[in-house]
Amino acid sequence: MVEKPKDPDRSDTLVQKFKYVVQxxxxxxxxxxxxxxxxxxxxxxxxxxxxxxxxxxxxxxxxxxxxxxxxxxxxxxxxxxxxxxxxxxxxxxxxxxxxxxxxxxxxxxxxxxxxxxxxxxxxxxxxxxxxxxxxxxxxxxxxxxxxxxxxxxxxxxxxxxxxxxxxxxxxxxxxxxxxxxxxxxxxxxxxxxxxxxxxxxxxxxxxxxxxxxxxxxxxxxxxxxxxxxxxxxxxxxxxxxxLPPKQTSDDALDCSAGKVKPSQLNNNIVLIENGGGREEGGGVVKDLYIQKIDMDDPSGDSENNNYKTSDLGNGLAKPSINSAASKGQSAFTVFLGDFFNCDNIKGTFRSLFNDSQFGNTPNRNVTIILMMISVIVIFGPISGEFAIIYLYTRFRFNWNEIDYSIFSTVNTFTHLFGTMFSVVIFTKWLKVEDTIVGVISVLSKIISGLIYAFASTPTVFFVGPFAALFSGTSFIAMRAIISKLTSAEELGKVMSAFMLFEAIAPMIYNPMYSAVYKNTLDIMPSCFFLLGEFLTLPAIFMFLWIYREDKKLKKAALIREGSFKKQGIDNPEFVQSTLDLGEGLKDK
Structure with missing residues (x-):
């Protein structure tokens, strides 16, 4: 019997934790x-x-x-x-x-x-x-x-x-x-x-x-x-x-003999195992069949929609296309059709508005929408500024690559320290609401932007990173708020959609900031900082509205159940996973 490894969050010694990390x-x-x-x-x-x-x-x-x-x-x-x-x-x-x-x-x-x-x-x-x-x-x-x-x-x-x-x-x-x-x-x-x-x-x-x-x-x-x-x-x-680990999750396929279990391949495809198997090369090879069900066919005849695979015993199914090839479709064509399946996009965004433990209420849906908008209006200016700040510092202060490297290092360390401070002090010790943390973050970003915009010397410009100390915590606050409104089963899909909006923001803001900088070099090169302040400001009102609605929600929950279970930022499984995801993307 193989002994299961101990979890690293238990009271192990530093040596044991180090060994776990290395392994x-x-x-x-x-x-x-x-x-x-x-x-x-x-x-x-x-x-x-x-x-x-x-x-x-x-x-x-x-x-x-x-x-x-x-x-x-x-x-x-x-x-x-x-x-x-x-x-x-x-x-x-x-x-x-x-x-x-x-x-x-x-x-x-x-x-x-x-x-x-x-x-x-x-x-x-x-x-x-x-x-x-x-x-x-x-x-x-x-x-x-x-x-x-x-x-x-x-x-x-x-x-x-x-x-x-x-x-x-x-x-x-x-x-x-x-x-x-x-x-x-x-x-x-x-x-x-x-x-x-x-x-x-x-x-x-x-x-x-x-x-x-x-x-x-x-x-x-x-x-x-x-x-x-x-x-x-x-x-x-x-x-x-x-290969998947030995300890599979609950939603993994159960490939034990004699069982037939559908997997969530997509809305109309199920994976069925032939439990009997067959002998080949001294071992038993189990046949798996990917069966595509035509939802529009009332007869339920799916004879020509079976794709045979072989379970190699390693948790992965290696496909050998049968009916697809007979229809003249190459494996690459089948892959493209499977990869670019638009039904999967619908499922991802539909999960944003699925019922949660709080119910699919209008306020919940509005909160989800506001948080997705906040991702764009907060992360967009950060990304846009990063795209051209090197050009600006060269033009404004005659910096070279070494001068900018020093500034970038200071800026990165202050953001890292501010994020750690916010999580430990604001959320763990002081129990500050997620929305208030978001407001503090946005205000920190706005103050630093004003310093950057009107800094006339490099010394004043170096004050900006310290004013932006808490600006990175907005990503934690937004993920925490969304996690409160999402069931555990849908959290992965919702966070994927959240990250998609993070990716969309640079596509919109980076070209816009470059265009503004190009057209204001003769007038005010730092104008793009002021643009960022204007575009980020609505996030404050979004957080405050959610704060008010969250208070109403908690009050209703206390009245209805007599207690309120905290989630999001108070969930230890959630905090660490969000500490640097938004910060890492921002630094890119």
Whole structure:
């Protein structure tokens, strides 16, 4: 009898917990490595764009462009710097749209497909492959520096990550992979490890980025990033096991002999096992049949809709298409039809408004809608500012990559500290309501934006990250509020939809911020910060409305049942899983 591993949340020694962490490392090295590479690549690509605009598109001399890139004697070449930044900002308008449109589209189908087929690993490795292709393209564009213009670099930077899912699909696959392979007791600890990997790696990447780009140049930086991506791809392929664990969850297929159990493949497909099996190669191979039921066929004749598979004894069904092939459909065609099944999208969004333990009331539905809108109006400005703040600091304060690297490191550490402080002090000790935490977060963001907008010196600009100390906690508050209104069975789907709105926000705001920055360089370069304040302000009123309705709901529950069971932010299974998901996405 195999002894089950102890849960890490019990009173074990530090040595035992450390052993557990080492023995259960899977995706954490990928998350940490990709977070560092993302910071290195980000500054290198921004510098490459600016230098391409100066040398290739505008045909300025190498001496002028070199001084601009180093932040020296900028006053003499202010017009040249402005023209280059306008070109880069204009390119980023369509670049960011491409970069986020395709991953959002994939995310609609990927979550349901990966759940139905227990298929997480390909969606983690595919974005890494896209990044490798992107780095190869950037190296080629660096080698043919004069021949490849700015717009081609922008296309290379966007198209390969976009068609393979980018970080949006990667993180969705990572969190669903961890959730599907761990028990409820272990899940908090495991997701916490993933979050910690991203939280620690991001400031490390920020601190190293400026120095590495300055000392190693484009060839060295892109080569280092490309090699790291390749090692991550090899590590993921060989070390991440797609097979389900021995301890399957309650919703897993029961493949014991003699049982017939439908799985939720989709609305009209069931998986049926031939319990008798057959002997082959010295072992028993069980036949599984994927039966497609035609809901419009009153006769119930589904003879021609059976797809035979073989249970290989490892928890995965390896398909061997029968009737589909007889109809002239290739395996790839069947895959496309299964992956891009629009019924799965309907199911995901329908889960947002399913009945919960509080009932499917109008106020509940309004709250869900308001939270989805809040995701866009809060995360959108954060993402938009991050997309062009490097350009702004170079233009406003004559910073170079090292100056910005220092600022980015300070900004990341303050956000990490503020998030930890909010969870420990506000929610655990002071028991502050989730909605009030959201209001504090939005106010923190607005105050920091005003400081950024009117900062006339770098010293004042460095005050901004400290004013934004609590801005990252809004993501925790929003997830907590939604979890209160969602049953445990539907929480995964609802959080997937929540993350989809997080992915949509950059697609809208990043091009908008780039357009505003491009058109206000002569007037007020920091105008995009004020735009963010205006667009974020409605979130305060949304949180306050939900606070009022939540008070009414709790009062009604106390009257009806005599007690009220807290959920959301007070649920230990929920807190750790949301600590850094929104923060990690924001840093991207």
């Amino acid at each position: 259960n490392i899977t995706v954490e090295p990928l998350v940490a490595s990709l977070s560092i590479c993302d910071r290195l690549k980000s500054i290198a690509v921004q510098n490459l764009n600016l230098e391409k605009a100066c040398l290739v598109n505008l045909n300025y001399s190498q001496e002028v462009c070199r001084l601009i890139m180093k932040g020296q004697n900028i006053s003499q070449y202010r017009e040249a710097q402005k023209e280059g930044q306008e070109l880069v900002a204009g390119m980023q308008i369509w670049n960011n749209f491409i970069l986020y449109f395709f991953p959002c589209l994939l995310l609609l189908f990927m979550g349901s497909y990966s759940d139905r087929h227990n298929c997480r690993k390909p969606f983690m490795l595919l974005p890494i492959l896209g990044n490798i292709l992107m780095v190869i393209g950037l190296l080629i564009s660096t080698y043919y520096f004069k021949e490849v213009s700015l717009n081609y670099v922008g296309l290379i930077e966007a198209i390969f990550p976009a068609i393979t899912g980018s970080w949006i699909v990667f993180y969705m696959a990572v969190y669903t992979y961890i959730s599907s392979r761990t028990s409820l007791k272990q899940r908090t600890f495991r997701i916490g490890l993933v979050s910690l990997s991203n939280s620690v790696a991001t400031p490390v990447g920020s601190a190293l980025a400026g120095v590495i780009v300055r000392e190693m140049g484009y060839y060295g930086t892109f080569s280092l990033v490309g090699v790291t991506y390749t090692l991550c791809l090899i590590y993921g392929y060989y070390n991440i096991d797609e």
